[in-house]
Amino acid sequence: MKVLTAARVSALILAPVLALAALSGCSSAGSADGASTGAGSTLAASTAAADGPWSFTDDTGTTITLDHQPTKVASYSDYAIGxxxxxxxxxxxxxxxxxxxxxxxxxxxxxNTAVVGNSYGEIDLEALAAAAPDVIVTGIxxxxxxxxxxxxxxxxxxxDTEQQAQLEKIAPVIAIEVGGKGMDVIASINRLSEALGVSDETVAAAKTTFDAAAADLTAAAAETKLEVTQMYADAxxxxxxxxxxxxxxxxxRSLGVNFTDLNPTGYYYWDIYSWENAAQMMSGDVLLVNVEGYQAxxxxxxxxxxxxPALVASQAHTWNGAALDYASQAAHMTELTQILRSSKAL
Known part of the structure; x- marks a missing residue:
């Protein structure tokens, strides 16, 4: 059995790849969602002025300083969507x-966007440099x-670190921490977006849609009382x-969804089963199967x-990790709500 690193296996779920997945942070005026944040909440507030110096302290504690607010951003796909x-x-x-x-x-x-990489870790440095970004956004x-x-x-x-050093010669890298509470990740995306010039009103409008989808998901979880297994499978x-x-x-889960969690204090991020032991985890009514691995x-x-039972009942669904921003999560929660309401207890 291969052992995958937390960062790589997170991509398999979240979006990711999986995402989902203690990123923290809030805007200098307080995050629009009002959620508490982790390490990022202690960082210096970012400053943004379109006609003057700009600085932003990312979730690693690194401060990026430019002589102007960034207008040209390069980004890993999960954060680009946000x-x-x-x-x-x-x-x-x-x-x-x-x-x-x-x-x-x-x-x-x-x-009008240059696609400079279509596989994990493979980035066309020349094409990226030609796009002349002010900053590059990725995760940690x-x-x-x-x-x-x-x-x-x-x-x-x-x-690898050699590639990262080459990227840092093109533009400063902003790292978003992806782990722990989902609302902290969203708050961090909001903090960066606001530093890049997005208005509080725009963020608040997105939150309204998010809140409605979250309330509906909570209702569906309470109505159906189904157990959901989120998984990745390969050879x-x-x-x-x-x-x-x-x-x-x-x-x-904070909204009421019941996820399979057989060993909550065990190995970080995954419970791993060989095919010989696969029957040990057959408890979910619904399977959310990562899009990059085996399907039904x-x-x-x-x-x-x-x-x-979920396979037999056709309650296994291909699942692509959503970005952790209000709009993406509103759509993803709506999709999960529909899955729950169209499924039955097994």
Missing amino acids: LMSYGIDPVAIFGRVEVATDDRFASYDLS YPTDREGTLDTTAAYYGFA DGIYVVKPADEPETELY AELTGQPTFAAH
Whole structure:
């Protein structure tokens, strides 16, 4: 059985890849959601003035200072979506899958955006440099449940520290911490967006839609009382996300969704089962199956898993991790609400 790092396996769920997934932060005026934040809440407030110096302290404690507010942003896809939901169109995007076929971008116009990477860690440095970004946005995942950040390792989405050093020669890198509470991740995206010029009114409007979707998800979870298993599978076996460790599942659980959580204090981020032991985790009424791994057909082909009640009842759903911003999460919560209401207890 292979052992995956927390950052890489997070991509499999969140969006990610998985996301979901103790990123913290708030705007200098207080986050629009009013949620408490973690480490980011102690950082210096960012300053933004379109006609003067600009600074922003990211979730690693690094302060980026420029002589003007950034107008040209390059970003890893998960965070680009959050910025685009507020009207900030990146000049360049790199992602873990082909951006052109990533359905999370379906409602956005990418005609003026350079796609400089379609596979994790593979970034066309020349194309990125040609886009001339003022800043590059990516993430950093904690290495454990306590939220420890290893800033000596490459940030999320980068192949290695050598590549990161090359990127930093093109533009300063802003890191968003992705771990712990989902609302903290959203607050951090909001803090960066506001530093880039997004108005409080724009954020508040997005929150209104988010709140309505969250309330409906809570109602659906209470009505159905179903257990949801969020997972990734491949030739080695099954990886079941620990709901407290992935920001998106942490958020949904806080809204009442009942996630499979057989070993909450065990190995960080995943419960891992070989195919020989797959039957141990057959407790969910609904399976949310990560889009990048085995799907229902492949799962049915595994003798030790084919009898899973959710598979038999056609209650296994392909699941692509949403970005952790108000708009993306409102849409994702609506999708999960529909899944719950169309499913039955097994």
